[in-house]
Amino acid sequence: MSAFSLDWYFITLLIFVGLYGMLVSRSIIRQLIGLEIVSKAAMLAVISAGALTSNLMLAQALIITMIVVEVVVVAAGLALLVKAHRLSGSADIWKLDSLKG
Amino acid sequence: MTSHNLLFMLAVLSAVWAVMARKLLTSAIMLALVSVFASLILFDFNAPWAAVFELSVCAGLITVLFIAGVSLVRAEAERNPEGRAVFQALPLALAIFAIAAWYYVPAFFAGVSDWKLMAAPGGTIGSALWDVRRPDLLGQIVMLAAGVFVIKSIFPKKRPAAAEERTTK
Numbered sequence: 001m002s003a004f005s006l007d008w009y010f011i012t013l014l015i016f017v018g019l020y021g022m023l024v025s026r027s028i029i030r031q032l033i034g035l036e037i038v039s040k041a042a043m044l045a046v047i048s049a050g051a052l053t054s055n056l057m058l059a060q061a062l063i064i065t066m067i068v069v070e071v072v073v074v075a076a077g078l079a080l081l082v083k084a085h086r087l088s089g090s091a092d093i094w095k096l097d098s099l100k101g
Numbered sequence: 102m103t104s105h106n107l108l109f110m111l112a113v114l115s116a117v118w119a120v121m122a123r124k125l126l127t128s129a130i131m132l133a134l135v136s137v138f139a140s141l142i143l144f145d146f147n148a149p150w151a152a153v154f155e156l157s158v159c160a161g162l163i164t165v166l167f168i169a170g171v172s173l174v175r176a177e178a179e180r181n182p183e184g185r186a187v188f189q190a191l192p193l194a195l196a197i198f199a200i201a202a203w204y205y206v207p208a209f210f211a212g213v214s215d216w217k218l219m220a221a222p223g224g225t226i227g228s229a230l231w232d233v234r235r236p237d238l239l240g241q242i243v244m245l246a247a248g249v250f251v252i253k254s255i256f257p258k259k260r261p262a263a264a265e266e267r268t269t270k
Contacts, residue, residue, distance in 0.1 A: 004214045005106065005207040010109035012206050014116055016198050017191070021120035024187040025176060029125050029170055033132050037116045038162065043155070044109075051146050055228040063143075063151040064230065065237045067158050072131035072248035074163050078170045080256045085138045090181075091174040 007048045028081045028091045029050035036052060039070050105145050112138035116197060121188045125178055129167035136160035176264045 018037030043063050052061025064095060081091055088095045119131035136159040143152035146246055230238070 001213060002211055003103075005210040007109065009202060010106070010113055012202050013113045013199055014196065016202075017113065017116040017195060018118055020191055020194060020201065022141060024191075025120075026183060027125070027174075029167065029174065029178075030120070032130065032171060033119055033128050033167070036132055036156040036159075037135060038229045040112070040116075040135055040159075043151075044112075044142060044219050047143055047148055047151065050148070052214055053217050054222065056146065056148050057224045058220070058233060060148050060151040060226055061234045061237065063148070064154050065234070065241055067151075067154050068241045069244050071158060071163060071207050072244045074166055075248050076251040076255075078166055079252045081170050082173060083255045085174055085177070090177055092181075093159050095154040098103050 004048060004052050008045065011041045011045050011048065013040075014044070026092050026094055028084065028096075030079065031093060032077045032081075035077075036070070036074065039066065042066070062097055105142070108138055108142045110143060112142065117191060121191055123182075123185070124173060126168065127173040129164060129171055132167065133160045133164040136163070 015038055018034045018041060021034030021037065023034075025031060025034070043066055045063050047056070047059050048067070050056045050062075080096075084092055084096055087098070114140060115131050115134040119128045122128040122131060136155060140152045140156040140160065143155055224233075251263060256269075
């Protein structure tokens with residue numbers, strides 16, 4: 001079995017763990033942790049594909065972009081958590097229904 | 102087994118621990134550990150720039166942000182804990198998924214790797230970042246500005262008139 005396919009096997013497992021965490025939890029923090037795990041898996045997928053095609057420089061440039069986007073998403077998600085906690089006293093995603101039409 | 106595969110395994114195990122941990126603080130710290138292992142994997146792939154970014158930003162900054170968020174909601178999370186059964190089922194679900202995936206995923210990606218198009222040799226991270234992916238830098242600036250805008254709109258500054266009205270009521 002090639003190293004590339006084994007890497008992608010572990011990446012698939014990481015994506016499964018992250019999605020499972022996002023599916024079963026109601027806490028905003030645990031949702032964000034699941035999202036982070038999935039994005040780590042995506043990052044490893046990019047670098048693995050870059051290593052396969054000898055294109056590591058471009059893969060690194062893409063990963064740096066991904067990290068910036070990740071930080072902004074986490075900062076916005078945690079700001080939403082702080083606001084939700086102030087309004088409803090809870091970090092439960094089912095209580096984020098004040099935007100429901 | 103190579104150290105490369107061992108690092109991937111440790112990253113998966115830390116991710117499982119991060120999802121299963123009863124305390125949110127443990128989850129946040131385990132997520133930092135996933136970042137550390139991801140960073141070591143990047144070093145192992147000979148990608149030091151991405152690894153340093155990952156280690157400093159994801160294992161550092163994002164962990165600090167998470168710990169700040171956890172410290173805010175920890176008391177409430179301990180008062181109303183979530184049901185543990187679905188979290189404790191993760192190892193079983195992962196084992197079933199891992200066994201099923203073992204028969205399909207490596208074979209599929211071995212086929213995918215046959216279609217690879219090799220890149221031209223050479224180039225530096227500077228030329229990749231500043232010449233080839235220049236639109237990405239614009240995208241990063243727009244993302245950062247959007248993040249600032251989101252945070253500013255979530256926490257609007259109270260207008261003095263509105264604040265006064267609230268105190269008189």
